[in-house]
Amino acid sequence: MSFASNCPTQKSRNTVNDNHSSDDKNTSSSSNVPSSESFDGQSFDGKDTWVKCISTSGTLRGVAVRITGITRELAGLQKLSPAGSEALGEALLSGLLLASFSKVGERINLNVRSSGGVRQALVDAYPEGKVRGYVIETPDTAVTDYSKTGPWGEGTLSVLRTKEMERQQPYIGTVPLITGHLAKDLTFYWLQSEQVPSAVGLSIMMGEDGEVASAGGFIVQALPGASEKEIDDIQRHVEALGGAAGAVAAQGDPVQLLSKIFQDHAFFVLEEKELHWECNCSWERVDRALSLIGKEEVERLLVEGQAEVNCDFCTKSYIAGTERLEAILNRITAN
Missing domain, CATH: 3.90.1280.10 (HSP33 redox switch-like)
Structure with missing residues (x-):
């Protein structure tokens, strides 16, 4: 049984991936959007939050995350370029999506080593809803052609799971960056290291002022007992979002985003949590x-x-x- 791994990613990069086959729906495009947040014409309060849900059948679960404020603030503190800000946002989203399924007392450390626009991204994320992260940018002179790979290039994606209050051996899973698109490579991580079929979407959009205008993403997973129809439906719903999926993920109310993905598959909202960044340096x-x-x-x-x-x-x-x-x-x- 397979699950859709081809969730689109739309962001303001200089490269465009026009491969729209069933094996690769990632897209990148130059796009400036205003700073206001909206969804289908409806206003959204703009808080950084995640919303977790599970289908009434108990066979599908999902999380939608919005962290525009967190990404904008950390990118500003680190004085990142637009490309570096986008990479930071994707890494922060990935860490939080991983942490959303963790237990209280655990810490997720995401470490991405890349040959693309950033050499390395490090993120610490917690199920309590806090996160921190930074990226090391690649010098402009070293960035060449991304036509054969995504903006992250080649490298590795590692996830370290630590139980901070227990002296247990931490679990680490590492996979190669196969596509150079973090959403697809995170999907591969879930399947390879966690054996969970997943669909992941990440979206960072830049404003006309060169700052982060919106940052959001989602993950939907098939749980044991999920039928082929349920999986096919979710895959079709995600694909139906098309090139607008990035804008929806970044700008929309997380609950409405999940509604667009699940559609006629009813779900319960398990948790809506406000997110924040916090550093534990001392x-x-x-x-x-x-x-x-x-x-x-x-x-x-x-x-x-x-x-x-x-x-x-x-x-x-x-x-x-x-x-x-x-x-x-x-x-x-x-x-």
């Missing part, structure tokens, strides 16, 4: 990082008089003075 983590660089390096920093440590996720800067460096050096020496 002086404790800074001290630990400085302790790991070794005695000689700390001594060199002492001669310089201070050490500056910047958080990649939230860009907060920590300045460790001589007193702090001496305390760290004493701990290193004592051990």
